[in-house]
Amino acid sequence: MDACFSRQDSTNSKGASKRSRSPSPSPSPKPSSQNKEGSLRRSTTTDRNGLFEPLSGSTSRLNGNPIMFSNSTGVVKPPPIEKQLECTLEDLCYGCTEKIKIKRDVITESGQRVEHKEMLSINVEPGWKKGTKITFEGMGNEVTRLYAADVTFVIAEKQHPVFGRDGDDLELTIEIPLVKALTGCCLPIPLLGGEKMELKIDEIIHPGYEKIITGQGMPTTKEAASRGNLKVRFLINFPTELTDEQRATAVRILGDSSS
Incomplete structure (x- = not known):
């Protein structure tokens, strides 16, 4: 048996x-x-x-x-x-x-x-x-x-509803609107223990942008007091429609941003 x-x-x-x-x-x-x-x-x-x-x-x-x-x-x-x-x-x-x-x-x-x-x-x-x-x-x-x-x-x-794990690091994806991605923002970031911390971002958040919060990952088994990092990635929400005036303003402000 x-x-x-x-x-x-x-x-x-x-x-x-x-x-x-x-x-x-x-x-x-x-x-x-x-x-x-x-x-x-x-x-x-x-x-x-x-x-x-x-x-x-x-x-x-x-x-x-x-x-x-x-x-x-x-x-x-x-x-x-x-x-x-x-x-x-x-x-x-x-x-x-x-x-x-x-x-x-x-x-x-x-x-x-x-x-x-x-x-x-x-x-x-x-x-x-x-x-x-x-x-x-x-x-x-x-x-x-x-x-x-x-x-x-x-x-x-078990699969976590908020965090993913990559070795000793934790991964987190945050949704933000396009305007905050372009102008900077201060975001509340959840931590695994239930706490939150403020994350200030002055750079433009572009596709592939990642912010590293050191020491907020998983404990390492090699060093008892050491922890991995928390990798914060961003999902930018684009507007689904713009008025003609908004389009004209965006073109006037941004112009050809690739140059």
């Missing part, structure tokens, strides 16, 4: 139950991840559409036939079980703790298969990118009492 997964509501790491398994190093299981930088944590409350029953204690299902995974050389460790862990940009920027319930098969001394429920705890570090893997060794289904599959979670980024 494949291991089953569902996210559990969480508040902080101190509230984890005694059966909770955390990605911090431990003799058994021994979870690990590709990135270790960062320290800030915040909790999230998620549920995978209620597909899994609430965790109310261990349940068991007996089966007299042991499950074997073998080849010509004997019993070997089964392949890891991989599951996606979807995170928002806020989760990956500030860090969070995800608690996930799993159901797995455990083989008893008599060869019976017993279904156990356990809780895994993942501390998502600031700056993690999609594709980051967190592995809990030996926390998958057992095929013998000595061999159990690993459980690996792969970070996936």
Whole structure:
């Protein structure tokens, strides 16, 4: 039977139950991840559409036939079980703790298969990118009492309604009217944490124009205190119609601007 997964509501790491398994190093299981930088944590409350029953204690299902995974050389460790862990940009920027319930098969001394429920705890570090893997060794289904599959979670980024991500940088597109693009403006710029900052632009905003706000991107995993940049791009809204007088004024003011 494949291991089953569902996210559990969480508040902080101190509230984890005694059966909770955390990605911090431990003799058994021994979870690990590709990135270790960062320290800030915040909790999230998620549920995978209620597909899994609430965790109310261990349940068991007996089966007299042991499950074997073998080849010509004997019993070997089964392949890891991989599951996606979807995170928002806020989760990956500030860090969070995800608690996930799993159901797995455990083989008893008599060869019976017993279904156990356990809780895994993942501390998502600031700056993690999609594709980051967190592995809990030996926390998958057992095929013998000595061999159990690993459980690996792969970070996936949820699409953000405002920002895009390019490595350690964030990207933002702002719509502005043509008159502001030509005459300069001061714009309120949203930041990922919910704050806003004023951005003053004196240059003419032309197609391809980009403004860089340093230090307002994602945390970098190489340097704990370092962050990428916020790249602001502009979508210029042109008027759909002009009066004859407006056309004449535009020609008089701009003339042949290409010369």
